[in-house]
Amino acid sequence: MNPDREEPMVQAAYKRVAGKIRDAIAAGEYPPGAALPSGKEIATEHGITQETALKALRLLANEGHVTIFSRRGAYVRQRPNVRTIVRDRNAYRDEVGYYFDRGAKAWKSIGKPYRGFAVPPAHIADLLGVPHGEDVVVRDRAMGPADSKQALQLATSYIPMSLAAEIPPLRAENTGPGGIYDRIEEHFGAAIEWRETISSRLPDEEEQNRLGLPPTVPLLVVTRESRVRSGDEEVIAEVNETRMAAEQFAVSYAIERDATAAWPREERP
Structure with missing residues (x-):
């Protein structure tokens, strides 16, 4: 038996x-x-x-x-009936710097942020254009409401070692006013353009512990590439992966009409 x-x-x-x-x-x-x-x-x-x-x-x-x-x-367990945060497709800025979640603007770090070197996941290495198994600079922090001890969002930035060598504040504890994005734009003298991909997956054990989630609650994963022009080349300066419980977060955006969907419609002969 x-x-x-x-x-x-x-x-x-x-x-x-x-x-x-x-x-x-x-x-x-x-x-x-x-x-x-x-x-x-x-x-x-x-x-x-x-x-x-x-x-x-x-x-x-x-x-x-x-x-x-x-x-x-x-x-x-408290299971939310409404979405805590609804993300859109805009980048915002205040006196502190750029931010992407208006509803999380006042959130604070839960615990001490991590800063160091680590091998990124293979898909992150591919986006950065670095070899698999090669260390990059990693900046990671958990975020939550100011009155909460429970993190609701994990954000991890991955920066190529070569770029961190050119811009030392990217690997420093204190990146200065505006954070890493201001340092990148100052270095290249150009505006960052962001591209996001949204996916979902189940949390690993570490994410379950940090977000207080059971293993069956999926994560909403936002992978954001920071692109900046350097002469005729486009540089992937940073990739950020933000994870949050899909039961508490949603993505909302306005749908724009392509030229093929213009109104008024052209009359066909």
């Missing part, structure tokens, strides 16, 4: 119990932040083993309904 194979009766039991708890959460019997009964209490109430009860709780955690804390038990 395969020891890793679940017995159908046990599998049905933990799913059945998870379904009852899920319904109770949806009905408001356990509001957000409320503690659920312990595994022992669930086992007694539903006539199952404690291990089966714990499997039911783990299933609910994987689905994003509850959060399980070591030695504290399971608590109903």
Whole structure:
């Protein structure tokens, strides 16, 4: 008998119990932040083993309904009913520098930002035009509302070592007024142009911990390339990858008409 194979009766039991708890959460019997009964209490109430009860709780955690804390038990997770931030396609600027999320303008760093050297993911290396396995400058920070201790957004900038050598502030702790984008524009004497690609994926373990997410809640991933002209060449000066929970963020933008969709329509003969 395969020891890793679940017995159908046990599998049905933990799913059945998870379904009852899920319904109770949806009905408001356990509001957000409320503690659920312990595994022992669930086992007694539903006539199952404690291990089966714990499997039911783990299933609910994987689905994003509850959060399980070591030695504290399971608590109903706050699941947002509305989007926290709606991104658009504009770059903005204030007295601090450029920013891209108007709703997150007043956010602050959660924890200490990271600055150092690391090998970027392969797709980032390809965008930067650097060999796979080669270190780049990495600047990473977690962001959240000023009154929160929980990060809602992770932003990581990747900068080629060659450019950081030309512009030392890019790898410095204090990049100066306006941050890295002002330093890049000053160095090249040209305006940065940004191009963003939006995708989604499930969070890795580190992202789950930093954002307080269960493994089944997908991330909205915004990959932004910073492009600047240097003579006749276009330089990819930086690639930023910003990750956030897809259940809390959305992207909204105005749709522009291409010339083929002009109004009034031309009458066809």
